[in-house]
Amino acid sequence: MNASPASQVAGKSRAVRWALGVGVSVMAAIGLVLLFLLTLATNNRALYERNYAWLFGTNVVVAVLLLALLVWVAVRLVARLRRGRFGSRLLVKLAAIFALVGLAPGLLIYVVSYQFVSRSIESWFDVKVEGALTAGVSLARATLETQASETAARTRSASAQLAQVPAAGAGLALERIRDQLGATDVVLWSASGQLLASAGPSSFQLHPERPSAQQLRLVREQRAMAQVEGLDDLPGPAATQDARVKAIALVSSTSVGLLVEPRFLQVTVPLPPVLVANAIAVQEANREYQERALARDGLRRMYIGTLTLSLFLAVIAAVLLAILLGNQLARPLLVLAEGVREVAQGNLSPKAVLEGKDELDGLTRSFALMTQQLADARETAQDSMGALDEARARLQTILDNLTAGVIVLDAQGLIRSCNPSATRILRAPLAVCVGRPLAQVPGLEQFASAVQRQFDDFLAHRGSHGPDHWEHAFELHASPSGAAHHATSLVARGAELPDATHLLVFDDISDIVSAQRVQAWGEVARRLAHEIKNPLTPIQLSAERLEMKLSGKLPATEQALLTKSVKTIVQQVDAMQRLVNEFRDYARLPAAELQPLDLNALIHDVLHLYESDRARVAVRAELDPRCPAIAGDAQQLRQVVHNLLQNAQDATEQAGADADGALPAVCISTHWSEASRRVRLRVSDSGSGFPAHILQRAFEPYVTTKVRGTGLGLAVVKKIADEHGARIELANRLEDGVVRGAQVSLSFAPEHAVAS
Incomplete structure (x- = not known):
């Protein structure tokens, strides 16, 4: 089951707070540990010399990071305060209080510690202390010199035992001298620096250290000499075991002669460890005292810097702790304030809650529950409104x-x-x-x-x-x-x-009324054709028979009257016959048989009948070659074209010639419209147009403007157009607001559109 958005937000915020708290704690702990190590370094000279620099630098880095964190938190607080977010002033006050509580005692301790450290360091470097250390160093030096002088005198006395001893038998005498003097090593050297005999470690060395020529010359002059060795080479506690006095004395010889080579007795006696240790301690203390005396200002800066860094870390930790604790105290109020603001703005999404057990955290959970209930109620209302809008939209559709x-x-x-x-x-x-x-x-x-x-x-x-x-x-x-x-x-x-x-x-119901009229006229036409057609032939035959029987039997005047009367009867019977045929054709118009038809080719075929030079009114064709095939009945559409052209010619002829004395041509045109996807057939004339009352009922039977017309031409066209599913329009042509003729338009769908 997935967690709600509110719990996810709360979990993320809690994780951020934990991460921030742990990070601050870790950095503070590192700072304290480093500060402790820094304090140890100030009390340990060797540790100070090795580690003080990087310890102090690391402490500074930690302090800078804490300061950057503090600045970031302060910037966020200032930004929240400028935005007027609830709880910002409370957080600022808490931070200021904790900072003041941490800063005031810290500053007091810092001032006292500063004075104490400054005066303590000055008290370290007293004149009496320096004099005592100098006297101690002099006393140690004098003691060592006395020890060396005594060893030289004893070595000179012991050399008398070798006066009568040859070099080959000097080994036993050297052992005896070694035991007498408590020496560690006794060597007998020739004047050329050749080892003659030895007792001690030198006996086991291939190349023992021989005296220098200067030392031998000095022994010849003084009879004996001694020097302290091992104190300068091994400073520290190890020098107490290696410190020694090396004495060299001239061995007296009883023989007199120029070829007698002098010999030298070298004795190495170890110095007492206590004496060496005390001498080294006094010397080391004096040296350290002198170094610290020279670095007095640096030492003061070191201690004061450590003290200042400690105060800085303490204050920063106090302020950060104030902000964190203040945020914990104000967070429930901030959550409630943010939720109230969102609810006031109409946002009822799930709100963040706090999982604590105190009253404020419980209040956030109650507020979130109330918000969820409001959201559910609003969702129900929106669903109802949506259903209502959907019903309204459905009704409107x-x-x-x-x-x-x-x-x-x-x-x-x-x-x-x-x-x-x-x-x-x-x-x-x-x-x-x-x-x-x-x-x-x-x-x-x-x-x-x-x-x-x-x-x-x-x-x-x-x-x-x-x-x-x-x-x-x-x-x-x-x-x-x-x-x-x-x-x-x-x-x-x-x-x-x-x-x-x-x-x-x-x-x-105009179309219904029109259809009813058409149906009624069709019924009238059928009955008229049936009732009128039968008597017409007997009337014509009777009139022609009268003329045939009476011709040549009447005077000229009566003969002329008879001929004229019979001719009138025959002409009227023919007119009645044509009228009856038109009514019959209108009533018996067969259903259209639709086939793919090229309208342009059909018009070309019809126009061959209007190309005579004796035609009353010329016909001009404007055919669009893009026109596709339509679904039509060629015979019926041919009749439509004939009716429209004849009506247009009659209207143009009735209007009379133009200013040049010629009758304007009738125009028949086709056009393919990409937008409407239809083929339009248009016939226009230059007649006087249709009167308004004719336009209203032009497609009804027996409505015409012709003196001898039956009014069935446009009715037949309308009926054929309906059979073809074509749209027919009748209008007057206007130029500058003046009627310049009439036009009839039919629009057909392409053959593939009809088939589909």
Whole structure:
């Protein structure tokens, strides 16, 4: 099971605090240990000389790190204080109190210790002490010189025993002298420095140390000499065993002659260890005293620096401890304050809690629980609001995709809302008129008045068991203009909503009415064709028979009247026959058989019939080669093109010639639209255009502007267009606001789109 974000934040913060505390503790411990070692170094000269520099440097590094940590914490405190975060002032006060508590006694002890160290160091270097040390060194030197003189005298006396002893037998005498004098080594040397005899360690050495020529010359002059050895070569405790007095004496000879070579007796006697130790101690003390006397200022700086560093570490540790302890005391309050601020801002995410056992930590847990309960309640409310918004969006989507128009009006007739179908059916900018009365929408004044009357009557006569809605049919007429505005037939229903608003739902039944009219005209055409066609042939035959029977039997005047009357009857019968055929063709128009069709090729075939030089009005073609194939019935579309071109020629001819005396050409064009993915066929003329009342019902049968027209041409075109799923539009061509003719447009889908 995963931990909550609040517990993760609290755990991370706790880990950071532990890491900071452990780091400070470790650094403080290292500083104390190093400070202790530094103190030991000041009391041990050898240790001081070896380790004081790096110990002091390491202590300084630790102090600098602690100071940097303190500065970082202080910067954070100042930043929190500037941001006005709760608890910042408390932390600053606690840090100041602890720092003052640690600094004041530390400064007092530092001042006293400083004076004590300064005066103590000065007291070390007293004149009497220096004189005593000098006298002790002189006394030790005199004692050693006395010891050397006595050894030289005894060696001279012992040399008399060798006067009559030859070199070959001197070994026994040397042993006896060694025992007498308590010497460690006795050697008999010749004048040339050759070893003649020896007793002691020299007997076992291949090349014993021989006296120098200067020493031998000095012995000849003084008869004997002695010197102390081993004190300068081995300073320290080891010199007490190696310190010795080496004496050399001239051996007297009883023989007289020039060839007699003198001999020298060398005796090595060890010095008493106590004497040597005391002499070395006095000498070492004097030397150390002199060195420290010369380094008096440096020693003072060393002790004062150690003392200052101790105070510095103590103060920094106290301040850091104050900040850490103050943070622990103020942390629950800070957590609560941050949580309250977030809740006030609307943030109900899980809050940090403290796992301690005191009351403040328990308060953070209670606050986090309360926040979680608030978050759960808000989430429930948001889920409800989300469901409501989803239902509203679903309802709005349904309304937007309804083919029926929907308008919600308040009791005063103001538009509260509407759907796109309402704007499309009424052809009025309803979306921008929300909040305004329906009666103020351009073109809907009469409709709004009629709707208001229906609502008033419905509300006035509504009973407890009466109908819950009203229904009425309306006819809307747009104002005359140069574009195709048809009469719109509506069936509207109204009802009252629970919040006292009015719901108006209406459907456009213009297509249904038009289809009913077309169906009715088709039925009328079928019956007329059946009822009128039968008597037309007998009438024509009867008139021709009368003319044939009476021709040549009547006077010229009556003959002319007969001929004219029969011709009139035959012409009218032919006209009636053509009318009947048109009605029959309209009523019996077969269903379209759609096949892939090249519209441009079809138009080229039809235009061959309009290329005669005697054509009343020329036809100009503008065909787009990009047009793809469409799905169409070639025979029916050929009839559409014929009807449109003939109507355009008739309209252009009725309008008359232009200023040059020529009739403008009729234009037939095709165009492929990449945006709409449709093929458009357009036929335009230069006639007088359509009157407004004709535009409203131009596709109904028997509606025409021609004197001899039946009004079935555009009706047939409309019916064929519907069979092909084409969109048909009828409009006047306007130039500078003046009608310059009419145009009929049909748009077809490509063949692959129809097939899919």
